[in-house]
Amino acid sequence: MRAAQTSLSSKDLLGIEPLTPEEITLILDTAEGFKEVSERPVKKVPALRGQLVINLFMEASTRTRVSFEIAEKRLSADTLNFSASGSSVEKGETLIDTAQNLMAMHPDMIVIRHKHPGAPKMLADRLPASIINAGDGAHEHPTQALLDAFTIRERLGRLHGVNVSIIGDIAHSRVVRSNIHLLTKMKANVTVAGPPTLMPVEVERLGVRVVHSLDEAIEGADVIMMLRIQLERQGKLSFPSLREYYNTFGLTPERLHRAREGVVVMHPGPMNRGVEIASDVADGPWSVILDQVTNGVAVRMAVLYLLGGAHAAE
Amino acid sequence: MNVKKRLLDSPRMTRAIRRMAIEIVEKNRGLRDLIIVGIRSRGVPIGERIAKEIETMEGHSVPFGVLDITLYRDDLTTIAPQPVVKPTKLPEPIDDKVVVLVDDVLYTGRTVRAAMDALIDFGRPKAVMLAVLIDRGHRELPIHADVIGKTVPTDADEVIKVRMAELDGEDEVLIMEK
Numbered sequence: 001m002r003a004a005q006t007s008l009s010s011k012d013l014l015g016i017e018p019l020t021p022e023e024i025t026l027i028l029d030t031a032e033g034f035k036e037v038s039e040r041p042v043k044k045v046p047a048l049r050g051q052l053v054i055n056l057f058m059e060a061s062t063r064t065r066v067s068f069e070i071a072e073k074r075l076s077a078d079t080l081n082f083s084a085s086g087s088s089v090e091k092g093e094t095l096i097d098t099a100q101n102l103m104a105m106h107p108d109m110i111v112i113r114h115k116h117p118g119a120p121k122m123l124a125d126r127l128p129a130s131i132i133n134a135g136d137g138a139h140e141h142p143t144q145a146l147l148d149a150f151t152i153r154e155r156l157g158r159l160h161g162v163n164v165s166i167i168g169d170i171a172h173s174r175v176v177r178s179n180i181h182l183l184t185k186m187k188a189n190v191t192v193a194g195p196p197t198l199m200p201v202e203v204e205r206l207g208v209r210v211v212h213s214l215d216e217a218i219e220g221a222d223v224i225m226m227l228r229i230q231l232e233r234q235g236k237l238s239f240p241s242l243r244e245y246y247n248t249f250g251l252t253p254e255r256l257h258r259a260r261e262g263v264v265v266m267h268p269g270p271m272n273r274g275v276e277i278a279s280d281v282a283d284g285p286w287s288v289i290l291d292q293v294t295n296g297v298a299v300r301m302a303v304l305y306l307l308g309g310a311h312a313a314e
Numbered sequence: 315m316n317v318k319k320r321l322l323d324s325p326r327m328t329r330a331i332r333r334m335a336i337e338i339v340e341k342n343r344g345l346r347d348l349i350i351v352g353i354r355s356r357g358v359p360i361g362e363r364i365a366k367e368i369e370t371m372e373g374h375s376v377p378f379g380v381l382d383i384t385l386y387r388d389d390l391t392t393i394a395p396q397p398v399v400k401p402t403k404l405p406e407p408i409d410d411k412v413v414v415l416v417d418d419v420l421y422t423g424r425t426v427r428a429a430m431d432a433l434i435d436f437g438r439p440k441a442v443m444l445a446v447l448i449d450r451g452h453r454e455l456p457i458h459a460d461v462i463g464k465t466v467p468t469d470a471d472e473v474i475k476v477r478m479a480e481l482d483g484e485d486e487v488l489i490m491e492k
Contacts, residue, residue: 006396006397006398007396029398030398030399032400032401033382033384033398033399033400033401034399035401036401036402036403037385040435040436041435041436041437042435042436044435045385045386045432045435046385046386046431047384047385047390075385302399305385305396305399306396308396
């Protein structure tokens with residue numbers, strides 16, 4: 001029998017695509033140990049004491065940034081938040097210059113959110129610090145996929161053979177991309193559904209089934225993952241109206257009856273109630289949306305912990 | 315590594331653990347407020363067996379918990395790869411309780427230091443005691459055990475290997491040479 005993997009092969013977490021199934025399992029198993037820390041009266045362990053983590057958020061984010069920050073603090077790391085607005089970025093500094101200036105302060109890890117795909121990789125190739133991708137354009141959002149997988153595993157006990165349907169804006173979503181990589185690596189069955197205008201060409205090549213109606217996607221699903229319709233794109237919407245979207249792809253309690261017994265409904269947030277999801281579903285017994293938020297902290301703690309030891313190996 | 319000597323076999327280990335259980339009961343004049351906490355990983359089966367012995371002896375059960383000290387290690391930033399983190403499970407609040415920490419081998423004392431730090435993040439026990447199956451000497455911190463299964467003088471280049479039926483398929487304690 002092969003010994004269980006106990007470390008990640010890379011110093012960085014740039015996406016799910018480069019990870020092996022063993023590495024994914026390692027992160028999820030480690031997160032279980034960390035979930036317990038958040039339930040203690042003293043929610044802090046000294047694992048990353050003396051390490052500096054910079055949160056470099058060049059694109060708006062509340063949930064992810066706050067989740068990373070809590071994870072860092074619970075591991076006793078020193079944290080520094082850096083956002084694009086009100087910083088040297090507005091004065092025209094390039095990402096590389098910003099990063100090199102930050103690097104001069106000797107951070108051990110940098111968590112980066114950026115609107116351009118590949119920005120985390122650019123830093124990872126140039127800087128000795130561990131880089132964690134907190135979302136880069138429409139490319140990947142690995143910690144979101146990991147927390148989704150953790151939540152599915154927690155509810156259903158496994159990932160292998162689970163039927164997961166992802167519904168919404170498949171084309172512009174980094175959450176979908178990371179989730180498809182993760183779920184197919186772990187041998188789950190993935191179905192995607194959404195308006196044809198929001199469906200990337202040849203998405204089947206990623207190993208997923210494509211359907212164009214909500215009912216078809218729900219049929220036999222163990223997990224339904226609803227995606228946010230990006231309201232800020234109003235005016236250049238890829239469908240006639242929000243109301244029509246709700247009527248066609250909005251998840252309602254009535255439609256859920258086609259799913260399997262014990263179906264779990266997920267949403268990466270922030271939700272648009274009455275657009276992609278009905279309030280009765282979001283607040284109903286199927287919903288694990290708030291579990292996803294709680295689990296996000298544990299999963300991010302696991303990633304920080306596993307990468308935090310990378311420097312020692314050098 | 316060569317096996318130099320077999321320190322304990324299964325019956326002798328059982329007797330040692332039984333005696334440890336008796337000593338714990340004696341030192342506490344009964345079981346009130348007692349919690350047995352095993353330090354992962356070999357401290358867990360030893361602690362469980364102590365708790366079971368006490369139950370057989372005294373007729374009622376003692377709460378048992380599991381402590382993972384990985385995140386409190388003082389060498390966490392210097393060892394790679396990172397050790398695997400597992401959950402800590404304490405059966406009830408430890409405030410004002412007598413917590414008996416159980417481990418397999420007491421050596422430098424660093425594990426126990428980490429265990430005490432980890433424990434104190436959960437509350438303020440009335441007292442913390444330490445019970446170990448083997449005390450092999452060579453302390454690097456001012457720590458001692460209250461209950462000892464067997465004291466073994468060792469050289470620093472020797473390794474004590476504790477094997478437990480629950481985890482390793484067999485009960486034995488070996489002294490090995492590097």
